[in-house]
Amino acid sequence: MIDVAAANALLREALSVQGVTSDPRPLDPDRPPAQAQLFSDGRTLYKVYAPDALTRATAQAKAQANVAQSGLAPPILFQQNTILAMPHLGGPDLATLWQKADASVAVEAGTWLRAYHALTLRRFPFRPAGHVKWLARLLDQADSGERHIPDQAAFRQAANRTREYAEAARKQKATRAVTHRDMTLSNLVRDETRVLGIDFENMREDEPLRDLFTLALDIATIGNVSSLASLRAAYADRHTAPPVRLFLQRCFCHWVWANTPTAPSRRQTRRLDFARGLLDSDVLIL
Ligand SMILES: Nc1ncnc2c1ncn2[C@@H]1O[C@H](COP(=O)(O)OP(=O)(O)O)[C@@H](O)[C@H]1O
Ligand SMILES: [Mg+2]
Structure with missing residues (x-):
C-alpha cells in the first residue's frame, strides 16, 4: 500500500531521472493508501505503485503494452521502477x-x-x-x-x-x-x-x-x-x-x-x- 505523499516523492525522483519537467498532480489528493496512486499533468498519467510492488507493476506494464499493440489499451510510455507512464485519456471511465x-x-x-x-x-x-x-x-x-x-x-x-x-x-x-x-x-x-x-x-x-x-x-x-x-x-x-x-x-x-x-x-x-x-x-x- 502507498499513500499520496509517499507516491508523490517517488514520482518526483523518477521524473528527474527521466528529465521530465512537467508538474503532475494527484488525480485524487484524498485517496487513502492503496495499491497505487495516480498522478497526471493533463497529458501523461503516472501510476505509482509501492516500492515493494515491483513484480506487480512490471506485470501490469507488460500486459498493458502487449494489449496496446492491438490498439485496445493506451501504450506504456515508460516504466521506471514501480512507476508506469501512459497517455492520459480523455475519459471519463x-x-x-x-x-x-x-x-x-x-x-x-x-x-x-x-x-x-x-x-x-x-x-x-x-x-x-x-x-x-x-x-x-x-x-x-x-x-x-x-x-x-x-x-x-x-x-x-x-x-x-x-x-x-x-x-x-x-x-x-x-x-x-x-x-x-x-x-x-x-x-x-x-x-x-x-x-x-x-x-x-x-x-x-x-x-x-x-x-x-x-x-x-x-x-x-x-x-x-x-x-x-x-x-x-x-x-x-x-x-x-x-x-x-x-x-x-x-x-x-x-x-x-x-x-x-x-x-x-x-x-x-x-x-x-x-x-x-x-x-x-x-x-x-x-
Ligand atoms: N490512462 C488513463 N487515462 C484516463 N484516466 C485514467 C487512466 N488510468 C486510470 N484512469 C482513471 O483512474 C482510475 C483508476 O485507475 P486504475 O489504473 O484502474 O487504478 P486502480 O488499480 O486503482 O483501479 C480509472 O478507473 C480511471 O478513471
Ligand atoms: Mg482499476
Missing part, C-alpha cells in the same frame, strides 16, 4: 458514465471485451471439474468455519443444484482466452470516440465469460438502470453452448455470494442480491 445513465456504455463495454478476447480466443470443449472442486472447497471451508458465507444453508442448497448442472455442460462448446480478471466498468476509459482498457495484470487463459459476468454485475448494480441485453448482444458470443453458460453463470454467482463480507457495503449488498436473484431464476445473462 465507463463506471462514471454509467452512473450518469449514459446509454451507450453497455454496447461500448461489450464491444471492447469481444475485441480483447478475440486476440487470444480459442474453442474448447468445456470441462467443469475445476469449478466443481472449487465449489466443494468453498462448502468445506464454510463447514470448518474457515470462511463465513452469508445465509450458509441457502448457499449450500444453491451449490448442490449447481453441481447437478455440471453434467449437462461437460464437453459442450465453450471458449478459453486470456482474460482481464478485473473487468469492471472503471477499467474501461473513453478516449474521444473509442474505448480503451486499463489495469491489466493477468496474462493467463481462463473463462472469458467471467469478464462478461463482472461487467454485467457493474451494469446491474451501479446506477438504476439495467442494460444487460445490450451488453450480451455487443459481446456476441455465438459459440458457447447454453448449458455451459448457465453452469458458469451459477459458479460466478456463488463466487460473489461466498466473497460477501459479514458487514457488506450497500454496493456489496446489491451485488449479492443480484447474484442470488440469478441463482433463483436461472435467467441467462451471459
Whole structure:
C-alpha cells in the first residue's frame, strides 16, 4: 500500500531521472493508501505503485503494452521502477458514465471485451471439474468455519443444484482466452470516440465469460438502470453452448455470494442480491 505523499516523492525522483519537467498532480489528493496512486499533468498519467510492488507493476506494464499493440489499451510510455507512464485519456471511465445513465456504455463495454478476447480466443470443449472442486472447497471451508458465507444453508442448497448442472455442460462448446480478471466498468476509459482498457495484470487463459459476468454485475448494480441485453448482444458470443453458460453463470454467482463480507457495503449488498436473484431464476445473462 502507498499513500499520496509517499507516491508523490517517488514520482518526483523518477521524473528527474527521466528529465521530465512537467508538474503532475494527484488525480485524487484524498485517496487513502492503496495499491497505487495516480498522478497526471493533463497529458501523461503516472501510476505509482509501492516500492515493494515491483513484480506487480512490471506485470501490469507488460500486459498493458502487449494489449496496446492491438490498439485496445493506451501504450506504456515508460516504466521506471514501480512507476508506469501512459497517455492520459480523455475519459471519463465507463463506471462514471454509467452512473450518469449514459446509454451507450453497455454496447461500448461489450464491444471492447469481444475485441480483447478475440486476440487470444480459442474453442474448447468445456470441462467443469475445476469449478466443481472449487465449489466443494468453498462448502468445506464454510463447514470448518474457515470462511463465513452469508445465509450458509441457502448457499449450500444453491451449490448442490449447481453441481447437478455440471453434467449437462461437460464437453459442450465453450471458449478459453486470456482474460482481464478485473473487468469492471472503471477499467474501461473513453478516449474521444473509442474505448480503451486499463489495469491489466493477468496474462493467463481462463473463462472469458467471467469478464462478461463482472461487467454485467457493474451494469446491474451501479446506477438504476439495467442494460444487460445490450451488453450480451455487443459481446456476441455465438459459440458457447447454453448449458455451459448457465453452469458458469451459477459458479460466478456463488463466487460473489461466498466473497460477501459479514458487514457488506450497500454496493456489496446489491451485488449479492443480484447474484442470488440469478441463482433463483436461472435467467441467462451471459
Ligand atoms: N490512462 C488513463 N487515462 C484516463 N484516466 C485514467 C487512466 N488510468 C486510470 N484512469 C482513471 O483512474 C482510475 C483508476 O485507475 P486504475 O489504473 O484502474 O487504478 P486502480 O488499480 O486503482 O483501479 C480509472 O478507473 C480511471 O478513471
Ligand atoms: Mg482499476
